[in-house]
Amino acid sequence: MFERIVEIENARKANKLIKYSREGLKKGFPQKNSCGLYWIYTSYSIAELCNAQSSSKKGAVNIAELSESRKKLKHIIKPETDNKFWIVYNGIGGGGKEDSNYDLGARIIQEFSNHEGTGSLKILGSSLNDLEKWRYSYVVLDKDDYDTNKINYETNWRLEYGWPILSRR
Template structure:
């Protein structure tokens, strides 16, 4: 699924630019996947990205805003304080309200880009669920929002995107992530 997103890096905001962001969004919304646990308790990503791949990801949940605000966050160091973040953003106009069926988008991010050897997209998505001390993840499985049937994820692999400029991937990915958020709304659980 090779798509030309070069307009994101070479032109000012235009209809073409907005169409590119919509194309990225349509691709990710069209492929929500499940997260499950194996018989041995290991997390499994349905049709997940390969190990050590680079890309962008989105997390969806069927939990309601009230559930997010009343949740017990993960006790892990630097885990996102889901309840506090959701409470602070209650009623704000720019919070993302994108839905796919019963699932609302609540988080998005970048995986595998930056300093090599620090994991990948698959690893980052899994980290959002299992957490890790100091990772800044949601650590969903350690919260009261740990019913995996109520979560979905989607992703786009970075190599699937055609780039016009040869600059550091991380700078491009941060730009795409930020522009997506500015256009579609800030996911309620994204801190920065």
């Protein structure tokens, strides 16, 4: 498992950070029904996260509460320098044709959009909605590999490389 986590991290590092736009996802977006891991990055500071107003929609992550309660914890990922993008969230996404609301691309969209559905960051509904300060990246996995190992990959990546401050579990 450790070797596979290192492979996933190397793939993440090899990928460029992708900008999300209000018009949607233009390029660099995962193909429909793909599955894998994704990371959300911001250049907002921890202080800005601690003072954020979260979306009022059901299922919104309470950005300020999580940030405030975790900011001093040793294994939480923190920004290396001011105004540099740093990982604040990671997750998994994948579903077949019968479950395209939860495929990799749909999960990324859900983190940014201010919808009523599943729990997510709902960035565009928060006070931290300047999309110039947000990026994402992802690694696509084979469906069988994903289905078998997704929770272990998500958790073990966090245990090895640090826990993103806005990842709840």
